[in-house]
Amino acid sequence: MPKHLxxxxxxxMRELGGYKTKDGRRIxxxxxxxxxxxxxxxxxxxxxxxxxxxxxxxxFRSIEERDSQPDQEIPESKNIFLPIFPIEETKTASxxxxxxxxxxxxxxxxxQQMVEVYKHFVTDDHVRGQYRKFFDLVLxxxxxxxxxxxxxxxxxxxxxxxxxxxxxSLDVNQTTITKDYLAxxxxxxxxxxxxxxxxxxxxxPADSLNxxxxxxxxxxxxxxxxxxxxxxxxxxxxxxxxDGIGVTKQEIKDLKKIYLL
Numbered sequence: 001m002p003k004h005l006x007x008x009x010x011x012x013m014r015e016l017g018g019y020k021t022k023d024g025r026r027i028x029x030x031x032x033x034x035x036x037x038x039x040x041x042x043x044x045x046x047x048x049x050x051x052x053x054x055x056x057x058x059x060f061r062s063i064e065e066r067d068s069q070p071d072q073e074i075p076e077s078k079n080i081f082l083p084i085f086p087i088e089e090t091k092t093a094s095x096x097x098x099x100x101x102x103x104x105x106x107x108x109x110x111x112q113q114m115v116e117v118y119k120h121f122v123t124d125d126h127v128r129g130q131y132r133k134f135f136d137l138v139l140x141x142x143x144x145x146x147x148x149x150x151x152x153x154x155x156x157x158x159x160x161x162x163x164x165x166x167x168x169s170l171d172v173n174q175t176t177i178t179k180d181y182l183a184x185x186x187x188x189x190x191x192x193x194x195x196x197x198x199x200x201x202x203x204x205p206a207d208s209l210n211x212x213x214x215x216x217x218x219x220x221x222x223x224x225x226x227x228x229x230x231x232x233x234x235x236x237x238x239x240x241x242x243d244g245i246g247v248t249k250q251e252i253k254d255l256k257k258i259y260l261l
Contacts, residue, residue, distance in 0.1 A: 004187065005052070007045040011036040012155035012187040016163060019180070021171040025260045030147050032138070032259065034163050036155035036188070037061070039069040049149070050075040058137055058150040060084045060130075060158040077149075082133055084158045086126045110211035114157075118225040121161045122233065122244070132246045134162055135169075139251060142258045154191070156184045156218050161226065168237045169247060169255055184218040192216045 005013040013036070017029035030053050038057065041049070057079045059071055071079050120127055134150065141148045152158040160181050167177045185192075195212050204212075227237075234240040241247050 005033065005035075005049075007041060007048060009040040009042050009045050010038050011191055012184055013038075013149075014183070014187070016166060016180075019167065019170075019172050019176055021260060022173055023171065027167075027170060027172070027259050028261050030145060031141065032166060033147055033149040034155055034159050035149055035151040036159075037065075037069060037151060037153050038071050038074075038149075041072045041074075046072060046074050050077065053145045053147040054149050055143075055146045056080060056137060056141065056148045058082050058134060058148065060150065060152040060162070065153055080137065082130055082137075084127055084130045084152070085120070086124075110214035114214055114219070114222055115225050117157055118161075118222045119229060121226050122229040122240070128244050128246075131162065131165060135165075135245065135247050135251065135255075138166065139254055139258070154184070154188060154216065156188065156216075157222075160184060160218060164223075164226075165241060165245065166255075169241050169252055170259055171256075174237075178220065178223060181223055182218050182220065188216065 003015050003018070005015070007013050012034070014034060015029060016032040016034065017027050019027045021027070033052075033054065038045075054074050054077050057071060057074060057077055059066060059079065059081050060083065062083050062085065066081060066083075073079060122128075138148060150159055150162055163180060164177055167180065192212065195216055196209060199209055199212055230237055230240045230244075234244055241252075242249070
């Protein structure tokens with residue numbers, strides 16, 4: 001299994017390296033790292049990540065998220081801002097814990113909001129275009145011992161869907177892809193518990209606390225929302241990556257050459 005990186009001040013940071021493909025190959029280590037926000041990493045974390053080979057940091061968050069909690073800079077690494085959602089959609093797809101609580105206090109349905117996020121991953125032209133740009137960056141990451149880190153706020157939805165696209169393009173099976181997606185719950189367990197405590201202190205009604213779980217946990221049903229739409233509109237995940245995202249057959253071959261052992 002891919003390893004969880006030993007950083008002290010970032011959640012949910014882990015490798016995609018080590019996953020096995022359908023034909024028995026494996027994804028190379030120290031090439032692709034997914035994470036939650038890196039706005040709190042300290043000098044020790046930065047040194048560790050620099051030594052790990054990170055040369056690009058791709059930030060999927062909104063302008064508001066970035067401005068309120070800017071990424072720290074890792075030595076010898078370039079920060080690339082690539083907001084996945086259009087500005088008018090970020091209130092649903094990306095929100096601070098404080099805003100989540102406010103929406104739950106106002107009686108908004110967190111579960112339905114998350115379902116809509118996973119629909120947009122498939123149906124929104126802007127979203128697909130941003131993931132196409134992400135593939136461009138991944139294709140540039142061809143030098144040995146150089147890593148690309150991609151993240152959003154929790155490393156769960158925007159980052160999770162990016163990981164799904166990458167793992168699918170490298171021919172990792174759907175069972176493994178789903179396990180990688182759901183592993184977020186293990187790595188964010190402490191953060192979710194802290195969110196419950198903050199919500200209770202903020203006076204969120206007891207019957208609204210379930211909304212925290214809906215917002216903060218990776219749920220298989222969210223993933224199935226995307227998979228169902230992909231099947232209905234494109235037939236297969238490979239077709240979606242080619243026709244929906246715009247990744248060519250040659251680029252898929254190039255990805256496998258770069259990332260598979």
